[in-house]
Amino acid sequence: MEMRCEGCAGCCLDWRPVSPSPADHERRGPRPPLDDAYNLVPLGRDEVRTFLDAGLGDALTPRLWAAASPAEAVTVDGVDVAGVNGRPAFVVGLRSVRKPVAPFGLDRTWLDACVFLDPETLRCRIHGGDRYPDACATYPGRNLELNQETECERVESAVGGVRLLDDDVPADLPPPLFGPQALGSRLFLHPDPGRLTGVVERVARGTPTAADRAEFVGVAAGSSPGTVAVNEARAARARERAVDGASWVSEAIEFWTERAGDSGTRVDPSAGWADVEASLGAPETEGW
Ligand code: SF4
Numbered sequence: 001m002e003m004r005c006e007g008c009a010g011c012c013l014d015w016r017p018v019s020p021s022p023a024d025h026e027r028r029g030p031r032p033p034l035d036d037a038y039n040l041v042p043l044g045r046d047e048v049r050t051f052l053d054a055g056l057g058d059a060l061t062p063r064l065w066a067a068a069s070p071a072e073a074v075t076v077d078g079v080d081v082a083g084v085n086g087r088p089a090f091v092v093g094l095r096s097v098r099k100p101v102a103p104f105g106l107d108r109t110w111l112d113a114c115v116f117l118d119p120e121t122l123r124c125r126i127h128g129g130d131r132y133p134d135a136c137a138t139y140p141g142r143n144l145e146l147n148q149e150t151e152c153e154r155v156e157s158a159v160g161g162v163r164l165l166d167d168d169v170p171a172d173l174p175p176p177l178f179g180p181q182a183l184g185s186r187l188f189l190h191p192d193p194g195r196l197t198g199v200v201e202r203v204a205r206g207t208p209t210a211a212d213r214a215e216f217v218g219v220a221a222g223s224s225p226g227t228v229a230v231n232e233a234r235a236a237r238a239r240e241r242a243v244d245g246a247s248w249v250s251e252a253i254e255f256w257t258e259r260a261g262d263s264g265t266r267v268d269p270s271a272g273w274a275d276v277e278a279s280l281g282a283p284e285t286e287g288w
């Protein structure tokens with residue numbers, strides 16, 4: 001597997017607003033996500049803990065899905081959420097925020113981007129480090145294994161050029177997101193839907209609060225692989241750390257949110273925001 005990623009970042013962005021044929025590959029099945037994020041990066045339980053240990057709990061956000069049938073539905077805030085035995089199912093991923101980016105040779109444009117994407121270099125701020133998610137390190141290996149279209153190929157189709165240089169499936173793929181082996185390690189079940197009143201509605205509107213996000217981060221951190229058990233003491237500690245943690249990520253999200261235009265609109269070329277994230281404490285990236 002080999003890709004030409006320079007100047008791309010297609011898998012770190014929601015570039016649907018600038019695509020001639022926007023794909024919505026995350027919403028084709030019977031359980032569409034409640035949120036509208038594109039290319040959400042799902043994290044494993046141990047990765048969630050690593051982000052918390054690094055004081056980056058504010059970079060994490062949950063994803064829940066609409067139920068495919070009444071049998072699996074857990075109704076919260078009037079929404080039928082997919083679950084198992086009355087427990088809403090969720091993953092924890094990385095937050096995104098609208099940034100001024102210039103992928104694929106475009107003029108600088110406001111697009112929703114992973115919080116860790118450097119909008120200047122289009123490189124990942126945590127690439128190769130101990131917080132670099134498995135899902136990113138092995139992308140698009142799972143797609144290649146399942147013979148599903150990759151984001152690299154979507155970019156090729158939309159804007160031309162060759163991005164996917166070699167489609168060999170890597171040997172070290174992380175376990176799949178779904179299936180029994182994922183329970184408690186990548187796919188989590190919330191033990192008490194009563195705690196989610198009001199939360200599900202805000203998640204569906206794309207406006208979860210820090211406490212809402214921390215509720216799910218806590219359960220994920222307190223989960224046990226292969227079981228539905230949640231260590232409540234550990235979950236409570238993780239919840240607290242997630243709420244209290246306010247890293248450069250929160251400051252960057254606040255900065256961009258105050259200034260961003262509509263998604264897909266041009267950025268004022270005189271804005272001069274090149275070093276903003278670094279000045280807030282974000283790790284630097286190198287050029288290509
Ligand atoms: S979409 Fe493919 S080519 Fe583009 S940055 Fe992601 S992995 Fe690299």
Ligand code: SF4
Pocket residue numbers: 011012041094114115116117118123124125126127133136
């Ligand atoms: S963590 Fe890095 S590689 Fe993964 S989506 Fe975010 S910016 Fe892209």
